[in-house]
Amino acid sequence: MKDKTIRELEDQAEKIRESIILMLEKAGSGHAAGPLGMADIMTALYFRVLRYDPKDPDWPERDIFFMSNGHCAPVQYATMAHAGYFPKKELLTLREYGSRLQGHPERTTLPGLENTSGPLGSGLSQGAGMALALKLDSSNNRHIYLTMSDGELDEGNIWEAALFASKYQLNNLTAIIDRNNIQIDGPTEKVMPLEDLRDKWESFGWHVQEVDGHNIEAIVDACAMARAVSEKPSVIIAHTIPGKGVHFMEGDFHWHSGAPDHKHTLEALHELRSLKGKVIYD
Numbered sequence: 167m168k169d170k171t172i173r174e175l176e177d178q179a180e181k182i183r184e185s186i187i188l189m190l191e192k193a194g195s196g197h198a199a200g201p202l203g204m205a206d207i208m209t210a211l212y213f214r215v216l217r218y219d220p221k222d223p224d225w226p227e228r229d230i231f232f233m234s235n236g237h238c239a240p241v242q243y244a245t246m247a248h249a250g251y252f253p254k255k256e257l258l259t260l261r262e263y264g265s266r267l268q269g270h271p272e273r274t275t276l277p278g279l280e281n282t283s284g285p286l287g288s289g290l291s292q293g294a295g296m297a298l299a300l301k302l303d304s305s306n307n308r309h310i311y312l313t314m315s316d317g318e319l320d321e322g323n324i325w326e327a328a329l330f331a332s333k334y335q336l337n338n339l340t341a342i343i344d345r346n347n348i349q350i351d352g353p354t355e356k357v358m359p360l361e362d363l364r365d366k367w368e369s370f371g372w373h374v375q376e377v378d379g380h381n382i383e384a385i386v387d388a389c390a391m392a393r394a395v396s397e398k399p400s401v402i403i404a405h406t407i408p409g410k411g412v413h414f415m416e417g418d419f420h421w422h423s424g425a426p427d428h429k430h431t432l433e434a435l436h437e438l439r440s441l442k443g444k445v446i447y448d
């Protein structure tokens with residue numbers, strides 16, 4: 167899997183976007199903009215950065231991935247299915263009663279899911295706690311990666327966790343912020359201004375990088391750089407376009423949540439260079 171070229175990874179991300187659209191249409195509800203915008207980040211993580219074995223999800227040497235912004239679960243499920251954790255056709259059970267793919271991730275239901283999330287603001291505390299535990303266990307080769315959304319940074323406990331991770335010099339922790347500039351009610355800078363975000367994280371003692379969140383190579387490189395940092399936790403501010411790849415969703419906070427109807431789905435799939443509305447799962 168790690169042998170894929172960047173071009174192949176870009177194709178992989180498009181396939182993940184197609185899956186997200188199909189899942190949401192079938193479910194009839196869910197979140198579109200965040201997941202589509204994060205497809206390149208998730209592709210970089212699962213197809214280049216993370217060390218794991220989908221056939222042995224509890225492999226003791228694996229890296230850990232936490233999604234703190236749990237409403238973006240469709241992109242995590244789609245990426246995991248494409249990475250071989252479970253059959254792609256199961257993606258179409260998103261949000262069904264009894265499905266392993268709930269609207270927000272539930273750790274105990276699906277092998278390979280490392281955290282339960284949905285209540286925003288929890289994931290950095292989960293990640294920092296796990297990173298400290300790994301250090302106490304002298305598990306020095308394992309790394310925690312996690313994603314957070316920008317609207318989520320309005321939560322106070324993110325900043326408590328940021329202090330904690332800095333105090334304990336958790337250099338085995340890398341947080342990636344989906345900086346898409348939208349949240350549920352509008353543009354982040356209107357709802358609750360976050361800038362200067364780089365300065366904020368630096369002042370909390372973190373190593374900070376900024377990347378184009380649609381440049382898979384840049385994301386991979388930034389993760390490698392983060393892994394090499396000593397004595398500080400790392401944050402990567404990934405600038406993304408919400409709804410990326412589907413023109414009528416791009417940049418529109420109204421697509422924070424909501425599922426495409428059939429007409430939207432066909433239009434989106436066509437744009438994502440799919441099989442013109444007919445996708446067959448293997």
Ligand SMILES: Cc1ncc(C[n+]2csc(CCOP(=O)(O)OP(=O)(O)O)c2C)c(N)n1
Pocket residue numbers: 199200201235237238284285286287315316317318346348349350408421422423
């Ligand atoms: C503690 C908590 N408060 C409120 C919510 C409801 N909520 C879900 S997503 C969201 C918007 C957060 O902004 P962001 O994650 O940046 O949205 P996106 O960019 O993914 O559209 C809100 C308020 C929640 N899940 N948890």
Ligand SMILES: [Mg+2]
Pocket residue numbers: 315316317344345346347348349
């Ligand atoms: Mg956002």
